[in-house]
Amino acid sequence: MRSRTRTVRAGTALLCVLLAGVSGGCRQGGVPEGSSPFTGKAARAAPVLAVKIDNVRAARPQTGLDAADLVYVERVESGLSRLLAVYSSRLPSAVGPVRSARESDLELLRQFGRPALAYSGTQAKLEPVVEAAPLYPLPPGKTGGAYFRDRNRAAPHNLYLRPERALKAAPGASTARDIGFRFGAAPSGGRNTASYTARYPAARFTFDWSAERRGWFVSMDGTPVKAASGQRIAVPTVVVQGVRIRPSRYHDRWGASSPYTETTGSGPARVLRDGKAYEARWSRPSPDGGTDFTTASGTPLNFAPGQVWVVYVPEDAVGGGAG
Structure with missing residues (x-):
């Protein structure tokens, strides 16, 4: 499977070289110049900012999710559950509520180079690990007034970030680069799917297909996710990625172990796009590299251009959820 993927990549690279004199060439990975490697849509090269976002009921509705390239x-x-929203193509005026980072975030973010990470803090023993990671840590106090409190909400669910101000404290943050995503026509096959639900022990995410919006309406614990305008968020591509989730070395203040989500390795996935569900495999051999998604035959599985949500679930939970 990996050899076939490498062959396809080599062919794509050759095609880009041949097209260079005609259309200005291609970005690495086959995404055209002037397009985001995160969404496949037109975008300028810009720094990557990841924000850790609260997701309990008291934190909803969140602000700025609709502007993220990746969630x-x-x-x-x-x-x-918590959300890690990644911004580069565009920055909303505010994002939040912002909450604390976890050990899993560090491995996940290495594929972006040296991005900026906004978060409200960490478990004390994890703090030096975050500081030593290849990223720009941006908790309150390091960002020159980029955070503010919404007095209409109760703490700790009321801390918000002004992304443009935050990035001024990370002048060397990496710009968006290839993380393995491919965009284009849908593969053949797939199963017609009107709805899909991914579940955690105390949280659930439902994605309902909207032919009119050409995307999946997102609901969290039964509540529709909406933008500040009041319009429901419709996501063109949803990836349900089966991973190993194990206890980490760190605990919360009550002694509960923080789960560690392993995002390197390989495993099963289900990709939702265009009203269908596609069985897939994912592979990320190294933390410094991106994640390849392939069909059962081993060919790259294209995403639909636009925002992408990736939901990490245990490997044995990928098969269920379709409605």
């Missing part, structure tokens, strides 16, 4: 869904203590 990663991770399991945390007590079977709950």
Whole structure:
């Protein structure tokens, strides 16, 4: 499978060389120049900012999710969830509520080079590990007034970030680069799917296909996710990625172990796009590299251009969820 993927990549690279004199060439990975490697849509080269976002009921509705290029869904203590939203193509005026980082975030973010990471803090023993990681840590106090509190919400669910101000504290943050995603026409096959639900012990995410919006409406614990305008967020591509989730070395203040999500290695996945579900495999051999998604035949599996959500679930939970 890996050899076939390398062959396809080599062919893509050759095609880019041949097209260079005609259309200005291609970005690494086959995404055209002037397009985002995160969404496949037109975008300028810009720094990468990741923001850790609260996702308990008291934190909703969140602000700025609709502007993210990528949204990663991770399991945390007590079977709950947190979001890691990645911005580069565009920056909203505010993002939040912002909460604490986890050890899993460090491995996940290495594929972006040296991005900026905004978060509200960490478990004390994890703090030096975050400081030593290849990223720009941007907790409150390091960002020159980039954070503010919403007095209409109760703490700790009321801390928000002004992304443009935050990035001024990370002048060397990496710009968006290839992380393995491929965009284009849908593969053949797939199963017609109107709805899909991914579950954690104390959280669930449902994606309902909207032919009119050409995307999947997102609901969290039964509540529709909406932009500040009141319009529901419709995601063109959703990846349900089967991974190993194990206890980490760190615990919360009550002694509960923080789950560690392993994002390197390989495993099963299900990709939702265009009203269908596609069985897939993912592979990320190194933390410094991106993740390849392939079909059962081993060919790259294209995503639909636009925002991508990646939901990490245990490997044995990928098969269920389709409605």
